[in-house]
Structure formats: structure tokens, C-alpha cells
Amino acid sequence: MILVTGGEGLVGSNISGDDLIVTDIVNGCKEHLDVTDAVATEAVIAKYNPDAVVHCAAWIEPDQCERDPINCYRTNVMGTINVARACRAVGAKLVYVSTQLIFDGKKRTPYVEDDPAEPLQQYGLSHFCAEQYVKALDNHIILRTSLCHGQCSNGRRYGFVYWVLDSLEAGKEIQVVDTLWTTPTDIKDFGRCIRTLIDRDATGTYHHAGDRYLSRYAYAVLAAEHAGLDASLIKKTNLSVLMKKWVATRPLYAGLNCDKITMDHGIQASDALAWLNGSLRQSGRAPRSMLRRTRASRK
Ligand SMILES: NC(=O)c1ccc[n+]([C@@H]2O[C@H](COP(=O)([O-])OP(=O)(O)OC[C@H]3O[C@@H](n4cnc5c(N)ncnc54)[C@H](OP(=O)(O)O)[C@@H]3O)[C@@H](O)[C@H]2O)c1
Numbered sequence: 001m002i003l004v005t006g007g008e009g010l011v012g013s014n015i016s017g018d019d020l021i022v023t024d025i026v027n028g029c030k031e032h033l034d035v036t037d038a039v040a041t042e043a044v045i046a047k048y049n050p051d052a053v054v055h056c057a058a059w060i061e062p063d064q065c066e067r068d069p070i071n072c073y074r075t076n077v078m079g080t081i082n083v084a085r086a087c088r089a090v091g092a093k094l095v096y097v098s099t100q101l102i103f104d105g106k107k108r109t110p111y112v113e114d115d116p117a118e119p120l121q122q123y124g125l126s127h128f129c130a131e132q133y134v135k136a137l138d139n140h141i142i143l144r145t146s147l148c149h150g151q152c153s154n155g156r157r158y159g160f161v162y163w164v165l166d167s168l169e170a171g172k173e174i175q176v177v178d179t180l181w182t183t184p185t186d187i188k189d190f191g192r193c194i195r196t197l198i199d200r201d202a203t204g205t206y207h208h209a210g211d212r213y214l215s216r217y218a219y220a221v222l223a224a225e226h227a228g229l230d231a232s233l234i235k236k237t238n239l240s241v242l243m244k245k246w247v248a249t250r251p252l253y254a255g256l257n258c259d260k261i262t263m264d265h266g267i268q269a270s271d272a273l274a275w276l277n278g279s280l281r282q283s284g285r286a287p288r289s290m291l292r293r294t295r296a297s298r299k
Helices: 038-048 062-067 069-090 122-135 160-169 187-199 216-227 239-245 259-265 272-282 288-298
Strands: 002-005 020-024 052-055 093-099 140-145 148-151 174-177 204-207 234-237
Touching: 002 038, 038 069, 052 069, 052 187, 062 069, 062 122, 069 093, 069 122, 093 122, 093 187, 122 140, 140 187, 148 160, 148 187, 160 174, 160 216, 174 216, 174 239, 187 259, 204 259, 216 234, 216 272, 234 239
Parallel strands: 002 020, 002 052, 052 093, 093 140, 140 204, 174 234
Antiparallel strands: none
């Protein structure tokens, strides 16, 4: 049995299996669990006595974390300590979902697991601190990912690329920065990756993210062209415009290298174009490659 914290969120709701206990702080969740409550965390985990706990409960908004670091640490660090202690008490494996934002973005190529962490903001620092407590457990996995896209169980869509496609479809011009590089990830692939690592009884630190290392601008253009939308509506903008709106600093280059997880467990990086195909179909749009095929088959 696998227990998930923050299980109604994007990552938690994309882990599959009929042996899942989904817990969350949100209203209406089947098993309510606030991970900042040490007693409740220990009680809920002891009640189900799971083989593994996938810990997704967190504050995930960098600007919110920067504005309120105390409560960010309460959830992201103290919450993780509570979950780790409860896992130790029942002998469960702890799978901790972490982020590319533990890196400073000065390395131009995607980061590998052993690259030194140098977080630029409270969000990344809180994840880096939490990782240290997770490492104190023998049976743990730290799994870092970057810029996930997809849908939650409540149907809510998460991801920058949805904003791009919706705007272009409405004929709206958009401004996108050409400087923030990352490896966008299909949340379904990431959910499958978590499941595979648990099923294989893996341990240690891994990266799992997308197979394309792109700037936001390049990703927006790729998505537009793939969807047959007008990419000329995407205008390059200067990072300084965005920086005025942000409270937390973001790394310029923050992709993740997935070679280790492929080598150790045969798990491939997430396929960015396959994700676009799937999401376009889901939203009723036909990917351009499909349109071409459809037109050709009519001839
Ligand atoms: N999504 C990404 O692109 C991405 C990339 C890299 C790493 N990650 C990491 O992956 C993990 C999961 O992220 P996600 O994208 O699934 O985020 P999410 O959709 O916001 O899910 C997190 C869930 O945890 C809940 N939560 C917040 N505080 C809690 C508490 N004290 N106790 C229990 N649950 C609590 C949230 O409830 P509320 O919504 O009510 O706050 C939400 O339902 C996080 O650690 C995140 O930093 C995500």
C-alpha cells in the first residue's frame, strides 16, 4: 500500500494504482492530513502502515514562499520531518518529490544528481533542507522534477503551455521570456516514474523530467507550431519585465539530466512532444501532425 500526502495536487493525483491512500489538507479529501501536525501525521501513517509514502504536500509557489518563509518552512521542512519520522516508525519507504530550484542556474547544461545545490530563493532552500532530513532515512528516494504540466484529479490544469495555447487560440499576442531554460515534464510520465521506482524498490536521489531542454520562448513556439497555431503572436520579452513582478529569484538555466534514472531503472525522460499530442487531443484540438495525416487520408 502507498500513502500519498498532498495527494489532491498535481503530482499526487497522477500516481496510479488501486493500492493508494490519498491524503491532503484540502477540503473534501477522503483522508484529511495536515503534515505540519506531527501527531496527526504519525497517527495517519501508523493507521495505514503503508509500504511507501509519497510526500507531495508542500507550498509550491516561489513568490508565496519568499513572502512568508516561516510558513513555507513550517510546511516544506517541518512537514517533511514529521512525515520522515512517521515513516521511520512504521518502516515505510519515503519518496520525497523535490525540485530543480535547489540549483542556482549558472550551469548551462541540465543538472545531474550530484551537482552542488545553491538555491536562490526560500522555496528551493526549503526543499534542499527537507532533502537533508529525508537522506537520514535509509529507505528513501529523492526525486527531483521540473516545470510539470497536466491535470489534477479535480480537472484543474496546471502549466505554462496551457496559457500559451489558450492565448494563441483566442488570437492574443503574448510576451514570453527567452532566458529561462528548463526541461518541461508531462505529469503522467512523472507519476508513472514514481510508481516504477517504488515497484522496483529503488533508493537514492534521481532526476526525472522532460527530454527537451528549452527556453520558455522556444517551448511556446514549439507548442504553437505543433498545434498549428500562429507562433508569430509569441513575442520575446526581456526578463527584467518579469523580474519586476517576482519576489523570488529564479535560476536562468534549470534543466534536469535523466541519464541516471534511465541507466539504473530503464525509465526514459518524459517525451515533450508526446505530451503535446495527448493534451491537444484532450482539449479537443488536433495536433498538426494528426491534421496532416487526416488530410492525407482523405485524398
Ligand atoms: N508542479 C511542478 O511543476 C513541480 C516541479 C518540481 C517540484 N515539484 C514539487 O512536487 C511536490 C508536489 O507539487 P504539486 O505540483 O503536486 O503541488 P500542488 O498541486 O500544489 O499539490 C500540493 C498539495 O499539498 C497540499 N498541501 C499544502 N500544505 C499542506 C499541508 N500542510 N499538509 C498537507 N497537504 C498540504 C496542497 O493543498 P493547497 O492546494 O490547499 O495548498 C496541494 O493539494 C511539491 O513538493 C513541489 O514543490 C512540483
